[in-house]
Amino acid sequence: MGFVTIDYLVFFTYIFFIVGLGLWVSREKQGHEKNAQDYFLASRALPWWAVGASIIAANISAEQVIGMSGSGYVIGLAIASYEWTAAIALIVVAKYFLPILLEKRIYTMPQFLEIRFDRRVRTSLAVFWLLVYIFVNLTSVLYLGALALRSIMNVPLFYGIIGLAIFSSLYTIYGGLKAVAWTDVVQVVVLIGGGLLTTFLALNAVSGGEGVFSGLAELVRQAPDKFDMILSPDNPNYAEMPGLAVLIGGLWIAHFFYWGCNQYITQRALAAKSLAESQKGLIFAGYLKLLMPLIVVIPGIAAYVLNPDLPKPDESYAWLLNNFVPAGLKGLAFAALIAAIVSSLSSMVNSTATIFSMDIYKALINPEVSEKNLVRTGRISSVIALVIAVFVAPNLSTLDQAFQYIQEFTGFVSPGIFAIFIFGLFWKKATTKAALWVAILAIPASLAFRLLIPAMPFLNRMGLVFILLSILMIIISLREGKGAADKKGIEIDRKLFATDGLFNAGAIGIFGILAVLYTIYW
Numbered sequence: 001m002g003f004v005t006i007d008y009l010v011f012f013t014y015i016f017f018i019v020g021l022g023l024w025v026s027r028e029k030q031g032h033e034k035n036a037q038d039y040f041l042a043s044r045a046l047p048w049w050a051v052g053a054s055i056i057a058a059n060i061s062a063e064q065v066i067g068m069s070g071s072g073y074v075i076g077l078a079i080a081s082y083e084w085t086a087a088i089a090l091i092v093v094a095k096y097f098l099p100i101l102l103e104k105r106i107y108t109m110p111q112f113l114e115i116r117f118d119r120r121v122r123t124s125l126a127v128f129w130l131l132v133y134i135f136v137n138l139t140s141v142l143y144l145g146a147l148a149l150r151s152i153m154n155v156p157l158f159y160g161i162i163g164l165a166i167f168s169s170l171y172t173i174y175g176g177l178k179a180v181a182w183t184d185v186v187q188v189v190v191l192i193g194g195g196l197l198t199t200f201l202a203l204n205a206v207s208g209g210e211g212v213f214s215g216l217a218e219l220v221r222q223a224p225d226k227f228d229m230i231l232s233p234d235n236p237n238y239a240e241m242p243g244l245a246v247l248i249g250g251l252w253i254a255h256f257f258y259w260g261c262n263q264y265i266t267q268r269a270l271a272a273k274s275l276a277e278s279q280k281g282l283i284f285a286g287y288l289k290l291l292m293p294l295i296v297v298i299p300g301i302a303a304y305v306l307n308p309d310l311p312k313p314d315e316s317y318a319w320l321l322n323n324f325v326p327a328g329l330k331g332l333a334f335a336a337l338i339a340a341i342v343s344s345l346s347s348m349v350n351s352t353a354t355i356f357s358m359d360i361y362k363a364l365i366n367p368e369v370s371e372k373n374l375v376r377t378g379r380i381s382s383v384i385a386l387v388i389a390v391f392v393a394p395n396l397s398t399l400d401q402a403f404q405y406i407q408e409f410t411g412f413v414s415p416g417i418f419a420i421f422i423f424g425l426f427w428k429k430a431t432t433k434a435a436l437w438v439a440i441l442a443i444p445a446s447l448a449f450r451l452l453i454p455a456m457p458f459l460n461r462m463g464l465v466f467i468l469l470s471i472l473m474i475i476i477s478l479r480e481g482k483g484a485a486d487k488k489g490i491e492i493d494r495k496l497f498a499t500d501g502l503f504n505a506g507a508i509g510i511f512g513i514l515a516v517l518y519t520i521y522w
Contacts (some may be wrong), residue, residue, distance in 0.1 A: 003153055003330065010331030014190065015167060018342070021186060023180040029303025039176035040107055040354045040380055041271040050181055053282025054268045054347075056288045057184035060191060061344030064296045065337055066144045070313035075237040076226030077521055080293035081246050082254075084201025084514055087286035088254035091507045094269075099261045099496040100425055102275050109263050109421075110359040116424040116488055117432040119363065121419075124439045125420070126359035128413050129263060133352045136409050138345065138389035141394040144314070145341035147163070151318035153335055161393050165386045167183035167338075168345035173382045176375070177271055177354075180346045187339040188288070194336020197329060198320060198459040202302035205324045216412045219301055226301045229521045242457035250411075250463030257414035264351035279499060283506035290513055291489030353378040353384045408458045415466035416442020423473050428489025434476035440471045445469065 003011070028034050037043055051445070071079040093329070106112050110129065114122035146160030157165065171179045203215030206222075222228055231238050232244070257263055272278035303316035310316055317337070325333045357378045362369050369377070416438050423430040445468060449461045456464075477486070497508075 003334075004327045004513060007331035007334070010328065011335050014331075014335040015338070018183050018186065018339075019167070019170045022183045024174055024180040026171065026175025026179045033372060034094070034176070034375055036358075036374045037106070038178065039079040039355040039375045040350075040358070041267070041298065042176070042178040042181050044271055045273055046268065046271045046277070047273060047280075047307060048183055048277045049284060050185055051190040051268050051272050051278055052284030052288065053179040054184035054343075055265055055281065055285040057187045057340070057343035057345070058189065058264055058347035059285075060292065060296070060340045061144075064292070065195070065340050066148055066314055066317050068296040069138075069300035069303070069317040070315075071240070071308070072226075072297035073304045073313040073316040074232075074300075075241060076223070076228065076301055077297060078231050078237070078241045078246070079227050080297045081229065081241065081251065082291050083292040083296070083365055084254055085247070085251060086259065087289045087510045087514065089252070089259045090282045090286040091510060093260040094254070094503070095497055095499055095507075096394040097425065098269055098278050098282070099275060100492070101266065102270065102272075102278060103496070106118055106270065107358045108355050109266060110355060113420065113424065113435070114363070115508065116388035116490065117420075117430075117435045121420065121435045121439060122359055124363065124416060124436070126355050127505045128417065129355055130352060130360075130440070132410060132413060133264070133348050133355075134385050134388055136393060137348050138352070138385065139393040140396060141341055141344050141348070142389055145338070145345075146393070147314065148334075148337055148341075150320050151315060152321055152330075157397070158394055161390050163440035164338075164341060164345060165390050168342045168349060169382065172346040172349050173379050176378065177267065177350050178286055180343070180350050181268060181271065184343050185345070187343040188341045190292070191336045191343075192288075192295065194333045194339070198317075198333045198336075199298050199302075200324060201324050201329075201400045202299050202306070202320050202328075206302050206305055215302070216298075219298070219305055222305045223301060226304065228520055229518060241457070242260040242460055245457070245460055245463070250466070252414050253418055253462045253466045253515075254411065254459070257420070258410075261396045261417055263355055264347045265348075265355065267351055271401070273349065276500065276503075279503050280506075283503055283510070286506070286510050290510065290517075299331075306406060324467040347387060349382045350378075353382040356385075367433055411458055411462045412443050412446040415446065415462050416469055419466055419469045419473055422478075423470070425490065426492070427477075427478050428485040428491075429481055429483070430473060431480045431486050432488075433480050434473045438473050441472070442469060 068079060084109045104112055104115055110122040113125055142161045142164055143144040145164045146157050149155040149160035150157050200212050206218045207215035231241050231243050269278045272281060299320055300316050303320050321333055357374055361377050420435045421440050445465050
């Protein structure tokens, strides 16, 4: 059953509201012209709840709602480790990464690398990020979002890609991070509300109308293999989620790269009012991550039980919307999906513009650029990034599980980037030459392992590449510096990592909830 009039009304009302809100919050006081800090860091004025909401809105997109539901359909609850263990990574980043990064008053993560190493390291990593954002992140989000539009509203794929690009650009390109962050607060509410609605209706369908809890029990009864958190080597999906190695191996490289070194995530934390507000925002985001599998994984398992013969796993979420969400509510549920897609698009576009403007244009091309022209450069680069992604996105139509594609190909750069950051932040002896060699060899090393040992799970490959690059970093640094601290090494005062009681209580709560979840579903 497709959309009816009330669904279209709800859906387009939501779109107009978000665009209007984005433009409204982007207004500047009379006589004030938007500068780089306003445009790229929302004037450094975000409260904790806006930081946390915007981080989750940037994170949860089509690859989670559609792609992870598809992985839930195939793999089951094991894929939820990406969500649940991310909460631990957020705690670590908040306590140990943010105090150093915020003290430096940076705009971008590559900018920190120039402070710690030199401009060559900054530029090389900036180029890495631009390539990943445009050719992996933006393209995959546009493709998966358009796939949902085609499945539910019969919009042709390429027109759906163009429509999503236009929607996200209407307020993002003009308003910058302020427009993105404040609309994200609304987007997260709609995302969670609409996502839970879809999950509850799907579970109710599984139970034959007997309710949500009966539906969950029925899922476990009919598909017990989908509720194994730790997959055994004989599981056909072991290559994607390699057993216990998920909890002690390469997944942590992916997490710390994504949550601690990734511009479109950390940019919200850098835009907070203070360190304490930023840290509380990440704890808030951690609790939201604990909730996400209920929205993005359980629907995929429900779709498997209700229809185990879908032609493509990534169609499972759209299939649920079409068949089990009634008129009126379908418009709301689909608006939640679009909220996830557009908020991530907006975040990626803004961060792409920030890196290009600050790390390429200002750093290399025009160091004396005015604030006004820097903002203009950000807007122009946003348009160019979206146009490129629009034309590349249709080429992803051959994928089966898009979520796995994104994780694997991001994994080509994440071990090297994380190695550079972790040693740059916490080891004073790390040298610029070592960082450059790690940056140069990161992708070739990952490609070599993929070609030479194709059967190795990509999470294990990420962990192994990280270890090898770390050894390389240590050897080169010690030989070059002869064991002495690098002149740009960061002096760290342990008092910098002190956190207040509220943060500590929140962290303990997350660890407790995770202990219970993994005990139940081990």
